Amino acid sequence: MIKHRIVIAGCGNMSKAWIAYAINREDCIITALVDVRLEAAAAMKTTYKLDCPVFTDITEAIRATDANLVFDITISESHYAVSTAAFAEGCHVFGEKPMAASMEEARAMIAAAEAADRTYAIMQNRRYTKEMMAFRDLVQSGGIGEAGFITADFFLALHNGKFRETMDNPLLLDMAIHTFDQSRFITGKDPVSVYCHEFNPAGAFYKGNAAAICLFEYEDGSVFSYRGYYNAEGAATSWESSWRVVGSEGTAIWDGRTAPYAEKAAAESDPAAFVYQHERLVADLTWTGKERHDGCLDDMFAALNEGRAPSTVCTDNIKSVAMAYGAVQSAKEGRKIML
Ligand SMILES: NC(=O)c1ccc[n+]([C@@H]2O[C@H](COP(=O)([O-])OP(=O)(O)OC[C@H]3O[C@@H](n4cnc5c(N)ncnc54)[C@H](O)[C@@H]3O)[C@@H](O)[C@H]2O)c1
Known part of the structure; x- marks a missing residue:
């Protein structure tokens, strides 16, 4: 039975994953495709053999097709206009990251969702892999004790990056938002504060700063250190970043590709030794849900159908957005920013 009548806003690269997902759900129908470039919407209609009208205006599309849900897969500069228009028409919104083009917009979008009593959930697909779930469980199970020092490295060269090539803060706002949320x-x-240095090393091929080093502090004094470079040629990390979480009892490692593991001091270690022996804890890859976009969308729909908040609801996601905009502000002003 059809429960959700979906308008797709933004028919670019990323919309393909969202459209394919919606087509496969029995409780959904795509009622309209919207893009400011009508030809992009028409092309997507042909590619996916959809029997629905195309529009350039989101409000017109919602009204003409009696939709209750909008997938906002436009660029971040358009997320505010698309989502607030959708809430004004009584629709729920599932949208792409980053949630907004500024903190002011993000706050206004949350206020609009709350005023309309609608759900607004943001795509954070990097939460949804077996390895990520296992790494989180390893860290939070207590096996390595209390996490005090967290590091993540992201080094990868994305060529033909389209809008990223001319963004002022391509790393922090397009990519690091994933790692911050992770x-x-x-x-x-x-985190409660951030200090960030943003820069372009020799050879950088984006206009805006493609590299950054960020230091986030948590309320309990623990620290998260992030290093990233979007134009780093060779010896790439995974897209998920390379992680180290040092706890009071041991260390958890995830390279972003293979199964995470941890090491802690072995019980048989000689207490008089300079360096203890270690035992290895291997994370169980027990997550059986779908992965990446499909996994995040599954949670969004389950939450909507069950009347609960999704994992990536806007009121929580704004904390990840605040990390990214706080880092941008810190780099600009050369000082530590309280979040
Ligand atoms: N979660 C991920 O892993 C991931 C990966 C890539 C991109 N993204 C995000 O997805 C979004 C889209 O990225 P993309 O690569 O598809 O970009 P894209 O440029 O290929 O497509 C964006 C489309 O939106 C349209 N558009 C812009 N403003 C609009 C508006 N007001 N109304 C209707 N259509 C509008 C454009 O014409 C374009 O067709 C961005 O927010 C990006 O950060 C997420």
């Missing part, structure tokens, strides 16, 4: 997911903690 850090909150892994630790279960929200």
Whole structure:
């Protein structure tokens, strides 16, 4: 039975994953495709053999097709206009990251969702892999004790990056937002301050700063250190970043590709030794849900159908957004920013 009548806003690269997902759900129908470039909407209609009208205006599309849900897969500069228009028409919104083009917009979008009593959930697909779930469980199970020092490295060269090539803060706002959100997911903690240095090393091929080093502090004194470079040619890390979480009893490692593991001091270690022997804890890859976009969308729909908040609801996601905009502000002003 059809429960959700979906308008797709933004028919670019990323919309393909969202459209394919919606087509496969029995409780959904795509009622309209919207893009400011009508030809992009028409092309997507042909590619997916959809029997629905195309529009350039989101409000017109919602009204003409009696939709109750909008997938906002436009660029971040358009997320505010698309989502607030959708809430004004009584629709729920599932949208792409980053939630907004500024903190002011993000706050206004949450207020609009709350005023309309609608759900607004943001895509954080990097939360949804077997390895990520296992790494989070390893860190939060207590096996390595209390997490005190967290590091993540992201080094990768994305060529033909389209809008990223001319963004002022391509790393922090397009990519690091994923890693910042992952850090909150892994630790279960929200940072209270950030200091960031943003720069373009020799050879950088984006206009805006493609590299940054950020230092986030948590309320309990623990620290998350992030190093990233979007134009780093060779010896790439995974897209998920390379992680180390040092706890009071041991260390958890995830390279972003293979199964995470941890090491802690072995019980048989000689207490007089300079360096203890270690035993290895291997994470169980027990997550059986779908992965990446499909996994995040599954949670959004389950939450909507069950009347609960999704894992990536806007009121929580704004804390990840605050990490990214706080880092941008810190780099600009050369000082530590309280979040
Ligand atoms: N979660 C991920 O892993 C991931 C990966 C890539 C991109 N993204 C995000 O997805 C979003 C889209 O990225 P993309 O790569 O598809 O970009 P894209 O440029 O390929 O497509 C964006 C589309 O939105 C349209 N558009 C812009 N403003 C609009 C508006 N007001 N109304 C209707 N259509 C509008 C554009 O014409 C374009 O067709 C961005 O927010 C990006 O950060 C997420």
